[in-house]
Structure formats: structure tokens, C-alpha cells
Amino acid sequence: MDAFAQQLVNGLTLGSLYALIAVGYTVVYGIVQLINFAHGEVFMIGAFGALSTWLVLFKGQTGLWVLPIMIIGAIIASVVTAVLMERIAYRPLRNAPRLAPLITAIGISVFLQEFVRLFYGRVPFLDFPDAKQKVPFPQIDVVTGKAFEIGNVTIQRSAVFTVGALIMCAAALWYFVNRTKMGRGMQAVSQDPDTARLMGINVDRVIVVAFAIGAALAAIAGVAQGLQVTNINFKMGFLAGLKAFTAAVLGGIGNVWGAVVGGVTLGIVEAMAVQFIPGTFGGSPWKDVWAFALLIIVLVFRPQGLLGAKVVDRA
């Protein structure tokens, strides 16, 4: 029982991280039917943005009060990256065959990884560490440090931060999508872009907002990852991005709540597989296998994903 509860906690933590990133894939896909494979790098840049903010403004500080400012730094770095990416690389390809933006996305992904790897340590006038290897991420009072023990279950402080961040982001996102004019406009664009334009909705602006929202959540995930793992590196976006994409598909790509449910489900399945699958196929080396096996099973039996609706025919 303890093992189960422990893996539930681990899975929830991991899943919250996936969910925060997955929202970015799904929001963008819902609006422009583009899989932004460079979204994992937006997450990575968020982590580096937080680190840079800390290095420039608070080096040596560990007080909790620096955390909100680090998060803002992370969000700025990610949002600027995502918006530039959309403007420079994707917008000119809006009407191109679908393969073109997909390949572009892979190109951007490699570009951003290499950019951080090669230039992070060489930013003029700033004494940033070299990013060719892992870079230690600042540990902050209250959200890192001694874990909580409940019975025999260990709950890391960073895990509480991650799950809390997901809950807050999901609530804010729900409010934005359902209760604001821009959110309603966004739903309209995802259902019928041409008719949305007839309503006076600027589709280009909605697309930028979609990229920005996804980037902001990915940035928060980047901070969460840094706090959990205690270091960050230029490659961290690759597997996290791939898992989050899996989570988005699992939940039903295009559906925001699907991304949240898919992320949490994937995280829990991974954690449980590590603990409970016995013998040769169990243990942590196999966790990715089980995660993707789950994806394949869902796609075979429920191709639209857990929460995805079958496409409604336009009357």
C-alpha cells in the first residue's frame, strides 16, 4: 500500500510536469493544426530564463521571494522565444503543405538546443556558466530542501510546487478560455477560422496568444523541473517534449483538458509501471517503453484520445 501511495505521488508529480508542457502542444494544434515540435525547447529556455534571472539579480539568494521573479523571468524568456518562432518561422508557412512547418519545427528545435549549448556561457558582460554540461539550478527555501514524510510516503517540496502550479494554471486557463472575450474568440478560431474572421476576430493575434499561453505554462514547468532535478541542461526539452506531446495525444490533441488528463495519466502509468511490473520488464529503464505502449493502446482503441471528441461535422 505504501508503495502504491508513493508511486501515486511520484506519478502525479511527473504527470503535472507533462501536463503543463502538453497544454502548449494542444492549444497551438487546436488553433493552427500544427505540431510545434520545438515546444520542448520553449520549456528548456524557460528553465534557463529562470536561472539567468537568478544569476543576474539574486545570485547567492535562496529566499522564497526570489521565486516569483524567477518565474516571471522564465515566462518572459519562453514567451519571447515562442512568439518570435511563430512570427519568423511558422507564419510565412501558414498556407504551405503541412510537412513544411513540421520540418521547420524540427529545425527550430535543433537550432534552439545548439544556441543554448554554444552561447549560454558566452553572453557578453554576464558571467553565465557554460551550458555544454548540466548546469546547477538554484535551490530555493520552502520549495526545495527536506522532504515531507507522511507515514512512509515521501513528498518532495518541489513536487508540491509542481502539482500546485498545474492546479493554478489549469484554473487560470479555464477562466481565460470560458470567461473572457479573447478566450471565446480563441474557441471560435479553433472551430472555424474563416467564420471567426467574419466576426471581427484577428486570427493572427489569436495564434500569437495561443503560442504565448503554451510558452508561459512550459516556462513554469521549466522552473518546476529545475527545482526537482536540481540541474538543467540544453537537452532537457527533448524527452520532456516528446512525453508531453504523447500526453497531449493521449488526452485528445486540441482539447486543453485532454492535455491535463493525458499528462497526469501518463505520469501515473509510468510511475506504476516502474513499481509494479515484475521481472525483466519492470523497473525504471522500462518506464518509457510502458509510456509509449500506453499511447499505442489508446490510439488503437480510441484514436481521438481520452477526451477528444470525434470531429463534429460542420452543418
Add this chain to the structure above:
Amino acid sequence: MSAMLEVKDLEVAYGKIKAVKGITFDVQEGEVVTLIGTNGAGKTTTLRTISGLLRPTKGSITFMGKDLTSVPAHEIVSLGLAHSPEGRRIFPKLTVEENLLLGAFSRKDREIDSDLQAAYELFPILEERSKQPAGTFSGGEQQMLAMGRAMMSRPKLLMLDEPSMGLSPLMMKRIMSTVTTLQEQGTTILLVEQNAQAALKRATKGYVLEVGNIVLAGTGQELLASDDVRKAYLGED
């Protein structure tokens, strides 16, 4: 008096195929003008070009003295030109009320709520079902919603693309009588229809389109009486 909408030598092409081949027509304030013609005549293409969803290869579109051919589609509705598209195109997953509010997306004034009430008065069924997803509606109800949504922008000119398409005769009557109501309330209307009889009866002016050209023009009554129109569109010998 200059026309509210003036379309001059309009040419629209999809790639190399010309769908509209240089048409000229105008709509004066207070009129109901109808474009009739068979499938592929270029009616919908014309409306979509006026709305900015398509760009002309030649010609001009002037609405209340302003050239529309370089205005982005999303800015046109706030000039006072609303377009209720072919096939209704309501947002199926949004509720009726959300659909109507999207019609007022470009407005910032405080009278949106009272216009919402006006739309519900025009179509009481919409109020009864205001919280239902619009995708669950029948064709006729969706058409009412599409018209209500277009009216939410307080248009000076309302363009209706085939509002009676696929509707039962009863519902068709209901929709067409709403066109008259809207006209009486002071909205100028540009109506595209395949149901020539119903459209011409209400029209102050009509144009007959055939494969991208205007082949006949006149008042609604003149066209209704014309032998060519009777043969081609009203199914009479």
C-alpha cells in the same frame, strides 16, 4: 446619392480559374438586393470577396465610401458590414449565447446586452436554448442563430448567403419573413439565394449571375416577370 455598396468590374479567381468575371452592381441604403443564379455562378465567391475572405484579381469594392479590397477581413465587420455565410457556419461547440456574443466581438459599447435581447425577441427559440451547444440545433434553428449572430454587430448592410438552403418550406417562410422584418427595421440587405421566387418577391433590385457574369438585372418585379428568369430559375416552361 452614392451607393452604400458599390462593386465595380469585380474579378475573382481560384488559381487560374476565374469564378467571377467582372461584375458590377450596387446596393443603395434601405434596399434588399438579391443575387440569384445556379450553383457555381459565383454568388458565394462574390460575398466572400466583399467580406475580405477572398481577394479580387481586378476591380473595386467600395462600402460607404471606403475601398474594402485592402482592408483585412476581421476589420470589415466593424465598418458596418456583416456576413452570414453559406451553410450557416455557427460555432457548433459553443452555446447559442456564446455564438451571439461572438457576433458582437468587434464592439466595445455597453449596448451588447440589449442587442442580445433584441436577437432573442427576433427568434424566441434562441432564448429558450441559450445555454445549449449550437451544434445540437436543426438547420432552421442554426440559420436563425447565424442571422441573429450577424445582427449582433449592428450592421448597416447585412449579407445573407443562401439562408433558406436545405430548410423545410415552413422554416424557409419563417426565415424569408425575417428578412422582411430586418429590412423594415432599417437594415440594408444583400441576399444571395437559389430560391429565386422567394428572393425576388422581397427584392427591390435583383441580378442574375451565370458562370461569373451578370446576365440580367432589374427590379424584383421585373425579374419575376421575365421569361428568361421564369424558365431558368422558377422551373416554368
